[in-house]
Amino acid sequence: MTMSNVRTPATAFFAAAVCSCAAAVAQDMPLTQVLLPGEGWELVSEGHRFTEGPAVDAEGRVYFVDVPASTIHRVEADGKVTTVVSGTERTSGLMFGPDGRLYGCQNGGKKVVSWAVEGDGFGPPKVHAELPSCNDLAVLSDGSIYVTDPKEQQVWLVRPNGEKAVVARGFEPNGVVAWRGEGTLVVTDSNAPHLWAFRIEQDGTLKYGEKYYGPLFLPSGKTVPGSDGMAVDADHRLYVATHAGLQMFDPTGRLGGVIAKPQPTFLSNVVFGGPEFRYLYVTCADKVYRRKVKPHGRPYFAKPAD
């Protein structure tokens, strides 16, 4: 629950007292708004080589990859984990698109592909683009795909008709996510303690890029944050997987807090999934964990919940 959702005469008075100060204080978003007392990380899956790319479908089911094993796995409603695709050519980043297909970045194949989910199985992948490298992607509600190309240090736009164009360059991108409403695209910078925000233009190009989120926390003695996958919640907070933990930012780019990693290995990515999208799922080296939290995700393709 956010403060603005509480409507009583008493809180209306409080809000008036705060707002009359004209200090234009943006709402602070500490970790207490996110973490539930007594709820920690719980193990979802183990025995993998390197997990990545968690994606959620319209029902809240979570998919993730094992990059070196070239497999995609699904967490079923009962918690059982199944292998749904093999031979993915080292697919890393995943996300569902508006057409219900599962999109993926083939690290090995250097291709952006998608699979139709057919019952328990998957059809053959459809190729959307071949790129110098691809790591992670964000699929928008109109079918546009933004893809990070760490090798050439650029971000690609793959249009629904298959046309592709470089829309940002000059830093080493890894994770990519769009704000709810799709006005802004956020891209990580592997070598610097900030995240880039760009305005998404009507034609899909990016404008007004700034190091908007930051500074990120660096573990003592480290010079790079290890920023990787990201997620946004329904209140517009942004979460980014880093060496220091899962860093949470408010919508004005201020660090709200750092959630501890489930284990001291590489934290690669995050997604909201599970019932009502109320769990943070993270991929952390050989294991996948989840944690129930106060906010929830709201992917555009999910059935309207409220």
Place this chain on the structure above:
Amino acid sequence: MKLAAHVAVLLLPATLVAAAEDYKLGPDSKRQERVPRGAVTQGRYESDDVYPGTVRDYWVYVPKQYDGKSPAAVMVFQDGRGYVNEKGHSRVPIVFDNLIHAGDMPVTIGVFVQPGSIPPSKPGARARRTRSFEYDALGDRYARFLIDELLPFVEKEHEVTFSTDPERRAVAGISSGGICAFTVAWERPDSFRRVLSYVGSFTNIRGGYDYAARIRKTEKKPLRVFLQEGSNDLDNLHGSWPLSNRQMAKSLEFMEYDVRFVLGDGGHNGRHGGAILPDALRWLWRDHAKAR
């Protein structure tokens, strides 16, 4: 149950703060008979250089005594809407009218500027608000925005001329606007040497807590700094505002800056700052009164 708990938590500090504050505006902040009134005009500015894509509102106060021939002193207020409002916490146009008329401060043009926002390109999308990005960030970027972009624009658009003497150029703000004001002068003492901060955010929003340390190990800069703070100010994830402001004041005193620190019992708002604004301005501009 959940709702009741929220209400209880929220109400407690609000009640304490309300009880602690009894700051009232004095006669210098009220309209006086026979005092010439300056004119306030509003504008909108779209940046294409330092903060590309941002739009923001601003207001310009030009005192009646400004003759258009000699350059005026200038004071730039961040979160300017709250300062320019004649029913707000500070009522700057009224205070300027009274103090300029009394000869307590120079003929000063006020520039009141809002933080920026990048509007979305598509309907239904959210704007990117750049207040924290502009105000809380350390470095000279916001100073460059004022010096190279906004002030030259205002001079041209409103046919006014600002003094280039840094002793006649002041910068002010509240909360994140307070640290922003300090940052402008810290980075560019060649351009601004008067700072007024209400409840300044010298905390860890984007690293500003570091000033207290930097000041002590940096060769003294020619700044005059007025810091207002309240013992009931914020204590949150970014830090403790009362402690951070005391640290700032101690560091500035240690380096023998021309600093004045006023600690009241207010909260995170402009009531105390507004009540003492006339005194703060007299202190910041005291050489002017002496020169007369």
